Amino acid sequence: MTAKALISRRFSTLLTIVMMLSVLIGSAAFPTNARAASITVTTLADDTALDGQCSLREAIINANNDDATHADCFTGTGADIISFSDALGTATITLTSALPNITDLDGLTINGGENITVSGNNLYQVFYVNEGVPLTLDSLTVANGYSATEGGGVGNYGGNLTITKSTFSDNSATDYPGNGGGVFNTWGILTITNSAFSGNSATNGGGVWNEGSLTITNSTFSGNSAAYDGGGVGGVINGGTLTITNSTFSGNSAIEGGGLYNSYWNDNDSTINNSTFSDNSATEYGGGVSNSGMLTITNSTFSGNSATKNPSTTSPKRHS
DSSP: OOHHHHHHHHHHHHHHHHHHHHHHHHHHHSOOSOSOOEEEEOOOOOSOOOSSOOOHHHHHHHHHHTSOSSTTSOOOOSSEEEEEOGGGOSEEEEOSSOOOOBOOTTOEEEEOTTTEEEEOTTTSOSEEEOTTOEEEEESOEEESOBOSSBOSSEEEESOEEEEESOEEESOEEOSSSOBOSSEEEEEEEEEEESOEEESOEESBOSSEEEEEEEEEESOEEESOEESSBOSSEEEEESSOOEEEESOEEESOEEEEOSSEEEEESSOOEEEEESOEEESOEEEEEOSSEEEOSEEEEESOEEESOEESSOHHHHOSSEEO
């Protein structure tokens, strides 16, 4: 090999090394938020003490801020996942004040591993979701949440809320307007899958009050109650749709719409398919379903539902 060819070859190798270093330096200087951070909660205490233990409150703050505001928890980055240490076992975190609003626009998942309950202590709303924020509650129990107005368990204000393999029990929103004992959803997207709502209560919408788009699949609503409309689920669908599939509504109660109260401002098509409404009751109209919109029911069973007034003579709405 000539000296000229050797110099050219070495220069080419050096150039390749420089280019690779440039890429690495550029990646370090301009990181992206695509990679999700996993933040593990290690204590049942609801505090922000610098004690070497990561609390749920601290984990949410770090996820919201995409930083390490609280050094006891890992740094929040991108679409964060909050999980719980196996050492906690089957346990309950009891809130001592309202948790911070969920504001992580990259998206947040809270996975309870089928072991963790977050209790509002019958004093506090458990979660509040800001507009445009994706939140997934996976394998988590939300219990004893309370709001004087809306969403004892969760208030979803324009977010994208997904509830999967989770339980909502004994949450309440009983003062005026008192909408959504378990979940209040307004102008947001709410998806409920493989979950159970029981013993929740509200002025309207004992289990869920919906003012957006709602999809319920493979889920159970039982023993929920409303002082007025929608013992299991109630709502006014503002430009959204309601889809219920493979689900069961039983033993829910209200003045109107013991199982479901479905009232529209817009005549969007909604559906109930392969579902069961049984032993729901209304002191006035629609023991199983009270509907004043475009609702299609297929392959579903209605049994043992009761209402005390005859809708054909006292109300223009359609009821089951």
